[in-house]
Structure formats: C-alpha cells, structure tokens
Amino acid sequence: MVEQSDRAPLLEWEEIPAATPAPAPPPERGSESSPANCRALGSTAPGTGWSTSPGGPAIFSSAAVSGEADSAANTETVGVGPCWDAHSPVKGESRFSGWETGSPEKELATSVPEWEEKDQIVAVFVITFDTRSGNIVEWCLPQDVDLVGVEFKSMASGSHKISSDFIYFRKGSYFGLACFANMPVESALERGARMKSVGILSPSYTLLYRYMHFLESQVRHQLESPGHYTQLEAFYEDKKGVLPIGNGAVTSLQPIHWLPSINRCMHPEMKITHPAGCMSQFIKFFGEQIIVLWKFALLRKRILIFSPPPVGIVCYRVYGCCCLANVSLPGIGVSVPEFRPFFYINVADIEVLENEVSYVACTTEKIFEEKKGLYDVYVDNQNVRTHHENLQPLLRINGADRDKYRKLSEQRQMLLYSQEVDRDCSSNEEDLFILFFMEQNNRIFQMLSEVSASQDKTLTEEHVRGMGLDPQGDRSFLIDLLEVYGIDVMLVIDNPCCP
Template sequence: MVEQSDRARLLDWEEIPPPVPSQAVPSSPVKKNATEKTSPPDGRTQGSSAPRTGWGTASTRGPNVTAVVSSGDGRPPRLRVDHSVPGWDIAKSLGADHIGLSVKEQWEEKDQIVAVFVVTFDTRSGNMVEWSLPQDMDLDGVEFKSIASGSHRITSDFIYFRKGCYFGLACFANIPVESELERGARMKSVGILSPSYTLLYRYMQFLENQVRLQLRCPGQYSPLEAFYEDKKAILPPLANGQVTSCPTWSVTNISRCMHPEMKITHPAGCMSQFIRFFGEQIMVLWKFALLRKRILIFSPPPVGVVCYRVYCCCCLSNVSLLGVGAAVPELRPFFYVNIADITALRTELSYVACTTEKIFEEKKELYDVYVDNQNVKTHRSDLQPLLRLNASDKEKYAKLSEQRQMLLYSQEVEGDCSSNEEDLFILFFMELNDRIFQILGEVAASSEPILTAEHVRAMGLDPQGDRSFLVDLLEVYGIDVMLVIDNPCCP
C-alpha cells in the first residue's frame, strides 16, 4: 500500500511494507553504498481552592487576555480568549512575517527535515550510521542516540533526542535472523532531524514502516530519498546556535488551544499516563521545573514513554504572563541522553532529560534532581525541603484529579469532546504559575513590597511548607520583595 504525500503527489515515499512475521527471517547482507559513514563510539482550570486575591486584575507584566468561562453545572471551566483587550494586536504579537496570512497559514508548521538516516548495529563495529542524506550533514553521535543503551532486550522503541541545534526522532526495531554473522539478531533505527520537535510526530508512522522495511530488505533507501527530497528544509541562518526550547506560552499560543506544540507525538493519554505514574509527586516535579533545575529521569528501555515524561515535565513550568522568566534559563527538553552528552550537559543551566544509563546517577555535577522511576531525589541539601509534600500540595493534586474525573465523565456520558486531558493538564499548571507570578508582581510593584502569609495562601501555597520554595523562586526570578511569614513555633 502506498500513501502519497500531500506536498508532492507523485512521490511514493510512504511505502508501507507487509507486517513482519514473528519467526526469524533469512540472513541478508547489509548493502553498503558510497555515502556510508561510520562514527566512533562517543479548558483553563483553577489551580487550587485558595482565595483568588488579585487574580482577576490585569497583570503588571502584560495584558491578561485569557479568561475562565464557567459552565455553571460543576464541569471544568473552559478557556476563552478576550480579543478585545486594549493594546493587544494579534498581528504585532505574531510578528511582521505573519501579516497578511490567514490564521491557518500562520499556525501551519512547514516541513523542516534537515537530515534522514539509517543506523544499524554491527557485531564488529557497534552502532554505526549506515546511510544518510544529505551527505555532508554532521551526524556524529546520532548512532548512539538512535539505538538506546539496553535496546537489545526489546523489539521496538522510539526515541526523541537533541543533536546540537536540532531535535531528532528515531524508530528502532529488533528482529531475530538466521545469521551467525549477525549473532541471531538484526537491529536498526531510522531517524530524522529537524529544528523543532513539535512537528516530528507527523513522521512517526513513516519511520516505523521504514525501519521494518530496512530490517527485511536492507539497503532499500529509495523511499527515504524521496521522503527527504519532499520534506527537506530551507532554513534561514541560525542565530547564535540557539535551540528551540519548550514552547513559550503567549496569548497567541493559548488562542489556538496549544496545538501542535503540546502534541509532540499525538500520544493517546500521554498526560494522563504521566499523572498516574507520578501521582502526588507531580507537585514536587512542578516546583523543581518552575525553579529551572536540571532534572534527569532514569528508566530502563523502552525510552519512548520516558521521552513523554520529559515533555510533560517541561509543561509544568509554563507561564502565559508576558515578561515573566525572561531573565532566567529556559527549561530545555533534551529528551534522551547518553554518555556522549556528558560534555554538553555540563554547560546547561536548566534542562529535563532522560537516560537508560545508570552511570549518570554517580555524576552528580550534571544534575540537581534525579528521578529513578517514581522516586524523586536530590543530592543538594538546599533542595531537600522541596521533596516533602505539604497540605497545599495534596490539595492541588486532589483538585487536579477532581477536574480530570469531571472531564472524563463529560466525555464519556455527555459526549463532550471540546476539551481533552492534555489541555486540562497544561492549563491547570499554567494558571497556577500565572497566579503565583501575578501576585508576586503586584506585591513587588506596591509601595510596601512585603509578601505575607495571606499573599502566599492566595497563591495556593503553604506559608510554612513552601517557604524554602518561595525563597528560591524569588532569587531565581529576581523578584524584589521581602518575605515575612511568622514562625508558628514562636509566640
């Protein structure tokens, strides 16, 4: 069966091979061509039930254009964008390049594939780049990112990763073969690179099909060649080598319900799986993410679902108020990392990444927070208090769970498909973060910039249990207020 491209109807790069049989396939030599390269190992919902002091007023940081529209029947509130806010110009916020374009054209991401490649495991040389386009692309290291450490134990996987200023997606597969030369197993991965991770999900099925084709018929590169010619990017010069970070949530992002940024792979239930997996520990991760800490998640293969956790963790720190966090490090998703990334990680001030290599746990200079499955821990004594859940944390998690249940009920019983769990999850934490920074901004701009216990409660935080979190938050974001909270142990 052939699925034709919507960009070039004469190209049949999406050739879908028949299903791979479960039994071993005959040995087939890997076809090497002149371009072969080898590399050496190297919605908007309420965040809590706390009083909403100051939450309805305009932000001191910029226009507040979102609103919560209550359904009046107990269901989760829905997101509404107020396009009548004085001074808000959608063309201006989009930039001059978008003026004159339709809404669909403004938000439709263009194909930006900068490289396509095939990685194979060779019993003598290890992981190696078997084939790639374009031929002059630097792909050093992708052979280890595309086949994660420990993948020989699984039959298939997908991996998000970073390569310099690009993001990559690779699909891996492992089948038994009747070959002593290949030691009874053939392992390959087919991947792509792009300047942005938000469009990589479009090609997941194609990459899965192609890796199966490469396993059954090694050396059949024509579909990949046609794919690259159809989708290759025409990119402007890079500005200072900057990497596309986790989406910055502005009014324009919100107005289109956060698609496609939020759906990096369109996984069914990605956010709900994240919530079920970590439970109340999400509130601990939320604090570390908002403080822009270096977060490393360990898990054995498969690594695809762990890449989802990296993404979801980045989403915990979204803020829609203009100007907030402009001077703090961006929380960058590194996705999968291995020992070849150690040098790069040493220079990062803030990131979220995942790995299958246990040796990272010993390299404490590379991270602030280490997540081993559901166990969140830190070796830094100043961050230890943030590991303890307080009453406000549990209240916020209970509120999130309640809203999820109401959403699921409305979808199942009433057939309401206007909202989904991903939107609910994003908006829950964004409103929580917005509330915190709006109140902090109002206090900082007041004649007496003193943060009291009443202010802290209005943020949905615990005046005592979240004291160290607030101290760190004020320091990280450079907010000049005085924190005055009485010690309950003293008269």
C-alpha cells in the same frame, strides 16, 4: 478513486481509500473530528506542550482551572479544535508512503493556515548495529550532514532487550525522532538479531509526530530489505527544509508567539506526539509527586529521569515535566534560564550537560546517577530525590500540595465524564493539565508582581495563601523562587522551630 498529491515525483499519485460516511455536523465551536475517534487507544497524535519564552497577555481566566464544578462546562476556554487522534491513519489504511495521514490533516491545515508550520526536515538517516563496530550510521541524506553522536541517541543503551521503541532527542540546535526495531535473524554474523533505527532531524519538534508511522514502517522495511533507500530518498526530497541563513550559518525557525485561541495560545514548539492517555498515565504514574516536580521545574532545576528501555514513554515524562513550567504573563521568566528539553541523553552528552544550568532529560544509563554534578533532581521510577541539602524541604508534600493535586484530579474526572457521557471531544487532558499549572504559575507571579510594585514590598501569609501555597511548608520554595526570578519583595513569614 485516484487523487493527485503534492509529493515527490516518485510518489506523484496515491490511491485514496473509498470515502467513508460523512460524520455528524461539528459543534458550533469548530471541532473538525467526530467524537468517536477521540479516545482511540494506541493512536499517535499531536498534542500541546510547553513554552519557556515570554508571551503576550494571559488569554484565559482562573475560572477555567479553578476546580469549581462549572469548570467542566467551560469548554470554550479549555477546549481545542479537533480530536487529537484525527491525524492517525486508520488501521489497515492503504498508503504507499506512510508519512502523511490524508484529508483530516489537510482540513486542519486549511482551517489554521495562519499558524501552521512548514516541513523542515534537515536530515534523514538509518542507524544499524554492527557486531564488530557497534552503532554506526548506515545511510543518510544529505551525505555531508553532521550526525556525530546520533548513532547512540537513536538506539538507546539496552535496546537489544526490546523489540521496538521510539526516541526523541536533541542534536545541537536540532531535534530528532527515531524509530527502533529489533528482528531475529538466522545469521551467525549478526548474532541472531538485526537492529536498526530510522530517524529524522528538524529545527523543532513541533511536527515530528507527523512522521512516526512513516518511520515505523521504514525501520521494518530496512530490517526486511536492507539497503533499499528509495522511499527515504523520496521522503527527504519532498520534505527537506529550506532554512534561513544568517552570517553564513543555518539557524532555526523563528517561533510564533501567543496566537489567539486555546490550541494556539501555547508556543508552537510545545507539541509532541503522544498516545491516547499519555497525560493520564503521567498523572497516575507520579501522583502527588507531580507537585514536587512542578516546584523543581518552576525553579529551573536540572531534572534527570532514569528508566530502562523502552525510551518512548520516558520521553513523554520529559514532556510532562516541561508542561509544568508554563507562564504566560508578559515579562516573567525573561532573566531566568530556559527550561530546555533534551529528551534522551547518553554518556556522549556529558560534556554538553556540564554547561547546562537548567534542563529536563531522560536516560537509560545508570552511570549518570553517580555524576551528581550533572543534575539537581534525580527521578528513578516514582522516586524523586535531590542531593542538595537546601532542596530537601521541597520533597515533602504539604497540605497545599495535596489540595492542588485533589483539584487537578477532580477536574480530570469531570473532563473524562464529559468525554464518556456527553461524547465531548472538544477538550482533552493535555490542555487541562497545561492550563492547570499555567494558572497556578500565573497566580503566583501575578501576586508577587503586585507585592513587588507596592510601597512596602511585604509578602504576608495572606498573600502566600492567595497564591495557593502553604505559608510554612512552602517557605523554602518561596525563598528560592524569589532568588531565581530576582523578585524584590520581603518575606515576613516566620519558620517556627516546632509544629
């Protein structure tokens, strides 16, 4: 069957694969994909992420993430619409362009038109490694776009040791996604290897996941047929953004705040692509250290994650850290620094980071470890450390921390059991993880707000336990929290000199 598309003129017609058997009727709650696709490993799929912007009122109850046995059944609160890999092309699917994923995406767009963002690709580029000049911009559209530094962000230091990778990064007010590939060649001029990256820039990272497969196919195409940019030109013409202009300057899109359903309650700029099991890997990788990272994220500290290439999985760790700091109570966090994701950074970003008071980023360059003025928390493998003496107590795991991690693990196991046994694809680990920490954060700030509004403004041990914290082990964390958020309460918990 041949179907007309709305793409660029070059790609006006597309051959659509033969129709597949109709899936079973969806659940009443409107799931748009069959459970069979829910856990396909290695898929590239949209997820939800984080927000630091104040939003509307909380739209879920604490029961959704309370750790009680019935929380697994509360899928109306935790669940989202389609399976997250519903956007992934089927292996072997015939596609000319590779950057769109067919009817499931169109169906999803139709079902949620009121919040879907439009394509806003402001640049597309090809980066190559030249044996004489190093990383250079080989080609780009538009030709006058400022890509200074992108040649190093799109091809991470140490990438010559791996065959492929993908990288999220930040360029000024834009976000980028680049796919890298390294192909052996019989060329003395290229020293036996040809390395390129193909990437895009956008005002937000919300929709970058849509083009992962296209960028992967294009970087392979550029390696095999250098200098052929026809498909990239057509892609840019089809997807280029018309951005709002104010005072002569291009500005980013305005965010959509707190829309009424679980898969829209998160800020739209929370989404980042991830393979199936990304959040599961994040939880397993850090274990109880997630709670330590949670405290640093809530305190808006500068968190830097080091790892050798590949960079893609480390970008997911940046994403995971940002998921820890969500607060949905109105007015909370207005006066604190934005917890900014920078994703991959290199030495060219040092000057920018010197002026940042709160961020989370990753790097492959070990030299950053020596530049302690650029970060508060340094993460190397599972080792989380800080050089600030006043933050040292936050590295110690206490009883309340272990209890939180146990509850998170229990809820995750219940979710996995539901997916495996009941074939329930309506909820996923992403939402469970995000809502778990959002509920913890809301619980803390709700209690602090109530105490602050009371007559005596006294925070007692009972209050602290009610927030899910340890009165002794979390005393330092609470003191810092009150200071960072400017909350006017009096902490009367003594810090004993001995156990």
